[in-house]
């Protein structure tokens with residue numbers, strides 16, 4: 001479904017948005033709940049990725065399809081590897097079959113797992129014959145995806161002798177690893193993370209727990225962008241957030257100060273308000289290796305504001321839902337901008353070009369659709385295959401309508 005976003009302004013009267021739980025936290029907690037049944041989860045994400053994860057964990061079928069969900073693919077590979085006696089084919093969408101998994105599979109094989117590739121070496125689909133681990137120490141490369149590391153950490157406390165991971169090279173997306181460790185610690189599981197070594201102690205049972213998932217900060221990013229493009233005084237309230245987040249994307253509150261967006265916490269709510277900017281930077285420079293999922297949002301914010309930006313630390317973007325660097329370049333250039341990309345960076349030139357009525361291709365990537373939507377505050381545009389947002393945020397278009405976006409098919 002392609003949708004038309006007419007040029008819109010924010011309706012300040014009805015500007016409270018309830019965003020559901022973080023999909024990253026939700027998918028970790030679902031896996032932990034499968035390992036320890038006495039965890040109750042509140043404010044679970046309503047995303048496709050979380051639905052897929054939940055269905056996969058309760059399925060008794062020997063074919064499990066996770067569609068586009070990267071976390072589900074990686075976390076379930078580790079989970080099924082040591083479910084002794086269970087045989088599973090773990091597969092996904094065509095794009096999932098292009099997203100590498102060799103580093104995780106090699107680490108699991110080193111620990112004793114029986115996993116084979118059914119199509120291309122190093123990529124899903126996988127045939128997993130559940131077995132028992134034979135070791136508790138493994139070394140793996142840490143600069144490709146933190147999800148491989150989180151996958152191992154999540155199953156670690158249920159392995160007979162826990163787990164010791166040695167990480168090689170630069171560690172990417174570190175906040176996601178810390179999120180995994182914090183969730184384990186909240187359950188009473190002992191962990192440590194020093195230099196390049198992470199240890200998790202074995203723990204067979206935990207006390208009853210109620211885990212309340214904080215709402216999704218990556219989803220909040222689109223509202224940061226919307227406020228950045230609005231006039232001074234415009235406000236939006238988002239719920240339910242925590243002052244001490246486990247999510248690395250909470251760095252948005254600092255980053256968007258540069259665009260004149262002030263964040264105030266009010267009892268589990270984030271109030272975003274457009275204020276006069278403190279300074280007028282000539283270029284926005286950010287290393288996003290800790291928060292890759294907000295790269296698209298920030299690029300489009302800069303483009304809409306006519307700002308130059310140089311984003312680095314983007315080496316993981318080409319193996320996500322699409323090659324996000326290429327997708328950003330292609331779509332921004334359609335709108336009249338100029339973008340240069342390398343394998344790990346993006347440079348956007350300052351310009352005030354913004355073509356109208358351009359149809360934005362979304363490449364099966366929810367974040368392409370959502371990142372470009374705020375441009376409707378500047379001009380009218382079309383978003384192709386708009387339903388793609390359901391991967392992380394099914395209610396996105398409805399929420400935009402409630403704050404004043406004019407959307408039609």
Ligand SMILES: O=C(O)C1=C[C@@H](OP(=O)(O)O)[C@@H](O)[C@H](O)C1
Pocket residue numbers: 023024025071144145146147150172173176292293316
């Ligand atoms: O662990 C997680 O929940 C995630 C880790 C990140 O992936 P990488 O570690 O592959 O960068 C992030 O991009 C993804 O959306 C969610």
Ligand SMILES: C=C(OP(=O)(O)O)C(=O)O
Pocket residue numbers: 068069070071072293320321367392
């Ligand atoms: C990269 C993402 O998800 P995943 O890797 O879990 O598919 C994302 O949501 O931006």
